[in-house]
Amino acid sequence: LRPRPLLAEWNARHEDELARALFAQGFEDVSIRLDDRAVLHVAVSHPRISRTARAVGRAVRTALLLSPAQTREIRITPTEHGMPVARYEFVDLAALQRYFNGQLPRRELAQSVSIDAAAPGAFPDAGEERQAVIAEMEAERERPFEIATGEDGHLVSLRSESARGERFSLVPLRISTLTKSATGYYQYQIFATADYERNLGSGYYLGAGMSLRLHDNFRPDIAPSDSRINIVRSDAHEYLRASRLKLSRLIVNRFGTPARGLYTRWSAGFYEDMYAGVGGQALIVPRRGAWAFDVAVDALKRRGYDSRLSFQSYSTVTAIASAHYRLAKGYELAIRGGRFLARDVGARFEFKRRFASGVEAGAWISATNNEDFNAPGSQGKRYRDKGVFLSVPFEIMLTKDTRAQAGFAFQEWGRDVAQMVASPADLYAMMEGPRRSVLEADGLSGLGDVEDDDALPDLGSSVLDRSWLDIAGRDAASAGSLFGDADTWKAIGLGTAATLLSAGLDAPGWRFARSHGRNGAVRALRAAGDAVPFVALAAAGVAAMAGQDRRLANTGIAALEAGLAGLLTDQAAEYAIGRSRPTDGRGRTDFHPFAAGNLRSSLPSTHTSLAWAFVTPFAREYELPWLYGVAALANFARVSAGKHWFSDTVAGAAVGYGAGTMFWQWRRKPDDTVQIGIGPAGLQARIPLR
Known part of the structure; x- marks a missing residue:
């Protein structure tokens, strides 16, 4: 290796050498600037490396070797498509x-590394200064195309990649499948694809894709869609069999970062086989925290069945x-609401878990104002689109980054609802x-291209380190000791007196x-009251897995308990x-005490009890007394529907509040149990001393 240049010797030639070294490792959108404080700024993007810290590690290692000897900081x-991550x-x-x-172990290195959101303009613009280096590297390439085997999940592919952000891929053999629930007919096709991507500069990106069907088992006698709402997906088989050669997509995207944590996209072209249009999306990501919000608006036109240049009359x-919330243990919740493809309005709920391997599994269900009552729906019961999904990264099965x-x-069914x-x-x-990758642990996973993640648990966490049975058992035993307290019996007496009065x-x-x-107003309030226990249960479950907020997690656990x-108290009381x-x-x-069938008797009201039980820990922890008014809607719903006597709901409220x-009180008390954690670095124990 040549000696590192001195700070006074640093010039454009040295920047080009560093850029060339980064381009040679597959980096794109490389920009470099050394400021007058001897701080080296480098912005890079890598299309294949999935772990951000790993890409950062390779970039900073290269910069460390080729930067001036007196560099104070790197x-x-x-970036992703020019947007800083x-x-x-x-x-x-x-x-x-x-x-x-x-x-040096990673935990000591982490003390000298700062990770924060990048503000717009906080990194240098690549501009045209790297074009000369890119042109030289292109001229030095012996072959513009290469044959790749066993990469990106393909048996074989022909591809070309350029440092200027230009990529071409030809995959001669792919397969896709589709099962039509209405006929039980399994369809497959073997096809070839060609894809082209190019960075046009100034935040603009071009994407194009074509496909050629080579073989299939499509049948011409599949019944047409019987949807009673706008047909937007239920005739997907028509697109599959109409033409062998398709223009799958031809799109221009413009990406931007107007402010820290705010990302935007504008798009125009052929989105997919079935739709073309223009639209945009904005994403808000907080600097720290588990939330993210985005909104997407698209004006769409339905393409012809041949997926070429023709269009149908339908437009929308x-x-x-969408709101996204990351929970503990890899769980994530997403709620999407608005106007869908068939012009139906409603919401879609998604829940998934990401495992340590990167595999993701989840499910979704939707509810909209559609009028599709065909099977599997029924008259008076709208169909709700639902299903499960699985995503498997090829990286866990391959030896190269992808x-x-x-x-x-x-x-369950291929319909047009909530599409x-x-x-x-x-x-x-x-x-x-x-x-x-940035927010997990210290944000440095894979930085040194070694598996040095610290797997020791965070001792004392109420959610991440202990099983649910352990948590519930400890709290139930602790809460049960309250029955030896005079104040507890006083509260029970007050609840009984309130019920009798x-x-x-x-x-x-x-x-x-x-x-x-x-009455219309009564029915509306009743519907809201009937939903309170279920909404409160969902909220408590989400809160219980909020690993980033221990106070919220403990409150959610108390509500579930x-x-x-x-x-259990209600069921025992109803039977007795x-x-x-x-x-x-x-x-x-x-x-009729202790009679068969008593588990559906009237006193106390289980719906009311659950509503108050779920709401009370949050009302007390965060001093939100208006939540009791929300719980009281359940009382109103049960009485106005004639399902319970008024005193039944008072008894249920007393049970739930108690x-x-x-459990809220016991969740707030310090955990006095011994906790032991075993990891690769040894054994840790927490023993409370009084």
Whole structure:
């Protein structure tokens, strides 16, 4: 190796040498700047490396070798299509060199590395200064194309990649499958694809793709779609069999970063086989935290069945807003709402888990205002699109870096409800992996191209380190000790007294249900009240897995435990008391204790109990008394529907409030149990001393 240049000797030639070294490793969008404080700024993008820290590690290692000897600091900004993902600041270059030499553990290196969101303009613009280096490297290439075997999940492919961000790929053998639920007919096709990508500069990117069907088992007698709403996906088989040669996509995207944590995309062209259009997307990503929000609006026109240059008459505008929330243990929740392809309005809920291998598995379900009552829907019951999906990264099976994945989705039925257009470049999907890599642990996983992740648990975490049975057992035993407390029996007495006193309103409540139960406003409030226990359960579950916020996680766990305790208490009380429901016609004083079938008796109200149990820990922890009003909607719903006497709902509220308070109190107490963690670095134990 040649000696590193001195700071005074650094010039454009040295920048070109560093750029050439980075281009040779597959980096793109390389920009380099050395400021007057001897801080070296490097922005890079790598189309194949999936782990951000790994790409940063290769870039900073190269910069460390070729930068001036007096360089004080190196800042690496990884980018995606010109958009900055984060900024890695290495302030102790001696420690960095020792880490790469295997002389310093990662946990010590992490003390001298700062990772933060990169602001727009905080990294140099590549511009035209690297074009000369790129041209020289292109001229030195012996062959413009190469044959690749066993890469990116393909048996064989012909490809060409340029440092200027130009890529071509020809895959002569691929297969896709489709099962039509209406006929039980399994369809497959063997086809070839050609794809072209190019960085046009100034944030513009061109993407094109064509496919040629080589063999298939398509049948001409498949029944046409019987959808009663706008047909947007249920005739997908028509697109498959109409033409052998297809122009799958031809799209121009413009990416931008107007502000820190705000990413935008504008698109125009052929999005996919079935739709063309123009549209845009904006993504908001906080600097720290588990949330991300995006909104996408697209004006779309349906393409002809041949997927070439023809169009059909159907056009629409879709507008989808999405909220994404990362939970503990690799779980993630996404809620999408808005106007879908068939002009139906509603929401789609997605839940998935990402395993350590990178494999993702999840499910989705939707609810919209569609009028599709055909099977598997039924008259009066709208069909809800739902299914499960699996994503497998090829990286875990190959010896080279790749971002390629295999995706599988299984739906109950192929209908037109809650359908979305294939995004030409979904911003959240682009940023999800890099953002996860940056935020997990110390953000340096794979930095040195070695597996040195510290797998020791974070002792004391209420969620990540202990099983749910352990948590519930400890809290139940602790909460159970409250029954030896005089205040507990006082609270039980007050709840019993409130139930007895409220019995005087049983008859007026029943009269109200019979006379006003069909009123529009009453029905609307009843629908809201009926939903409270289920919405509160979902909220408690999400909160319980919020690994980034221990206070929120503990409150969610308390709510779930309170709900379970309330449910068990209600079932035992219903069996022991056996009170008749209002609709049974036997009156409010009819009781049949310990009788068969009592688990569906009236006292107490389980719906009400669950609503109050789930809500109470949050109301008390965050001092939000209005949440009790939300829980009271469940009381109103059960009385106005004639399902329960008024005193039943008071008893249910007392049970739920008591359970919620009890488990909330015990979740706030310090954990006095011994906790042991075993990892590659040894044994850790936490022993509380009093």
